Amino acid sequence: MAEGLRERKKRQTKQHISDVATGLFMERGFEAVTIAEIAEAAEVSVNTVYNYFPTKEDLFVDREEEVVDRPSRLVRERAAGQSAARALMDQLRQDIRERHAYVGLSEGYDRFRRVIVESPTLMARLFAIQGKAVHQLGVTLREEAAADPEDPRPDFIAHQLVGLQNAVLRSIIRGLAEGGGVDAVAEDALRKVDVMESLLSDTVLNYAVKNTP
Amino acid sequence: MAEGLRERKKRQTKQHISDVATGLFMERGFEAVTIAEIAEAAEVSVNTVYNYFPTKEDLFVDREEEVVDRPSRLVRERAAGQSAARALMDQLRQDIRERHAYVGLSEGYDRFRRVIVESPTLMARLFAIQGKAVHQLGVTLREEAAADPEDPRPDFIAHQLVGLQNAVLRSIIRGLAEGGGVDAVAEDALRKVDVMESLLSDTVLNYAVKNTP
């Protein structure tokens, strides 16, 4: 059965509210905008906003699940003969080369960043997301390496790998904030990835190599 | 001049409110207790509570600053000839041996933990604290190693070292939650620290060795 008008309209409404909210947040900051204002600007009732977004943060922090799951997914889908670390580092380098938003390299990311940094609520949310990503990746690594539940390595390796991504992201954000051009910052980030990679032990770099089928 | 009665009374009031609040949170959980209830139980007005504690979380999350600063302080005060990593790992092992609350090994930590885990608000706060600790340690490592502002290593090493502590803490909490005795869990944690240490590269383990004077 084809997807009905109802479904489409719901999606549109949700998207519309999200867009309006993001616009207002970008203009005036997260805390300064009230849900009531968003509802008014989007021409819906406050209750409708809550119908689609459980909390105010969710109006801004989109695709949380995707961000949390991506490292795990990349590991699961790594090529045969490739380690978990290599899969993530390769993708990280590619994200940088492609100026992907995942690593903060995209138009308008700057204002975006300011909105987040200026809101304790959003900062806390981001930290929580990162924590979830670490945990998720730890679970995945444990499975992929068939490690014992008592083995502390998967969790710690997850910390290291997510930490590396985070350090890169922060470095990029700082570079852009200081007025560096996107290309220069990206090149710089690639160099830093190399340096950080050299701080990983061989054990970590070669953890959970996928069996050749 | 000696500390006046006023100062003493303020401290007492603050402590009293904190104690009452903590007691209620432990009994009924964080979200289930309202500020009004705390005020009533402590026999002060709601405004007085806010006089001492800026937010509800602050009634529970005590000594945040101390937790954030401790890794940095330990690194700054490390012995001559000792690396940053070694200072932190040594202290971590000692905390475990001493059953220190820092690593979750102390009486009553279990209920404490449940209160936190069951409250998204508190979890978010803890993640934020950890984030701050990483950042703080990164700054300190950069100073101690006299590293260039562009050098990505201090930040990433900070991630690794705080991550290790975090992984240990989680392991301990899990062990206790599964009913392990404190001594057994502590012994286990020490073994895990060894394993995790073996996942750190030599570069990290020997970073920022303090000059002999």
Place this chain on the structure above:
DNA sequence: TTGATTTTTGGGGTGATTGCAAAATTGGTG
């Protein structure tokens, strides 16, 4: 068009958090 289903809305809370000014408390003074 109708009846069922789903979405939107309105209205009425609760609870955290803030601002302000009055009231109570405390420290020292004469």
Place this chain on the structure above:
DNA sequence: CACCAATTTTGCAATCACCCCAAAAATCAA
């Protein structure tokens, strides 16, 4: 000891996020 000045506590009113419920409006299927 009574009194003024500084400090703390309190009461009151608001704002805002968020929740619950029932009525109204929109949509779908027959």
